[in-house]
Amino acid sequence: MRTAKSLVNGTVCPMTDSQKGVYLECINEPESLQYNVPMLCRLSQKVDAQRLIAAVKAVVHSHPALHMNACTPKGVPSLRYQEHEIVVGEKAVENVGQEVAAFIHPFDLEKDPLCRFELLHTPEGDALLYDIHHLVFDGTSTRVLSEQILRVYQGEACPEETLTVFDAAESELAQKGTDEYRAAQAYFAQKLDFASAECD
DSSP: OOOGOOOOOOOEEEEOOOHHHHHHHHHHTTTTTTTTTEEEOOOOSSOOOOHHHHHHHHHHHHHHGGEEEEEOOGGOOOOEEEOOOOOEEEOOSSSHHHHHHOOOOOOOTTSOOOOEEEEETTTTTEEEEEEEEETTTOOOHHHHHHHHHHHTTTOOOOOOOOSOOOHHHHHHHHHHTTTHHHHHHOOOHHHHHHHHHHOO
């Protein structure tokens, strides 16, 4: 098992098959925003800005997936761990919609940190805006990340991730070629053939 503490810059691991699909679509359409996962979290009260920013950085640091970039050693789509400096912007804005639209833009999967954060001070109150690429994040992750940031902001210890995307990818790779994997492949191939026939 690989935790954030055990990883070093440059560590490479395989992508899952799902990640490979996302990656290939992104390199074919690099300006597309379909795999950006943005979230605007309205905060119920005025926050201590520096404390919230520190909480965001601590939580991001605890999740190795949020420090990964795409790479292609020997032409194979993979992920490389890179300890990026996480910058959390802070600004006062009048028009939240315009700020959100400007904030969301394509990621360079091989160079950019694949997560962005900004603390907004608006006439309606404070809000945390973030945008994370689907290569390392999904819809379920938004709830987990937001809850962890809140708990750390409130003074709880930052939880350490116990099962990382590295572990999932390596487990998937290890299963390929096994009897169990081939049986599952055959099962779903049959189901998909049946569904295709039904549609025809």
